[in-house]
Amino acid sequence: MLDVRRLQVLRAVVTSGTVTAAAAHLGYTPSAVSQQVAALEKQAGTPLLERVGRGVRPTAAGLLLTEHAALIGSAVAQAESALADLRAGRTGTLSLRYFATAGSTLVAPALARLRVEHPGIRIDLELADPDDPVQDVLRGRADLAVVVQPRGRAGDGHRVVHLLDDPYAAVLPEDHRFADRDVLDLHELAGEQWVGSEPPGPCLEPVTDACSAAGFTPDFIVKSEDYATAQGFVAAGLGVGLMPRLGLRAPHPGVVVIPVRNPEPIRVISAVARETSLGQPALRGLLEALREAATARPAG
Structure with missing residues (x-):
């Protein structure tokens, strides 16, 4: 295999016309340059230079390798430039997982800000359940996930960044006997029939835990995993919901x-990223944009 560094030495000799000039350009001694060319000729199995007066000129093989050395040098320069852009957050792709209710309120404004600050970054978006994306982050299938989980939970090589606390409210038919109240103590809903709006998991747990603390278990007679549909069930008088x-x-x-x-049920919305990914400027920018969106759009 030809040595790339020696190819660049050969290119310097050919473009300079003499070993001495190439040595001055490279910061080597003439002897070191000659040794590098000799080693390359041994690898190539054929002479690469021939003397002409006080200088040298390439043989056909030497000219061929010089042309390829120029291509290699250009490719390396392009690779270095692309790497610098990636490190600076000017290019690249970020993979983001999010759940439905975080999409319009958090993710959309955060991406709008990121587009301004890092216009060369491509975002790969995927809708997921509120708790599932953590494993995608840990296994490297996603760079960042917006999830529902307890604040401060970290470890296993990932960091949890708190975005906002999202409190639950009672949703009642407009003709309900409590419809004119400013606030309800949760236990007052103990005898009601309930419309469920959450699948089992981190979004349902605040509801069941709060009801348990208030001394009852909600009687879910209708279940929906969509807030718009659940509100329709409530409006039809089928039950109440949180x-x-x-x-x-x-x-x-x-x-x-x-x-x-x-108590007031609250779900904690956070962003999860791998510790090793936090050095990426674009990822840090996206995290900051999500925090700003959460501050600008308080849940309550």
């Missing part, structure tokens, strides 16, 4: 939304 504020930004006209307390 839904997060991010899922209630477009309330159904037939429902009322009332804060609850004692």
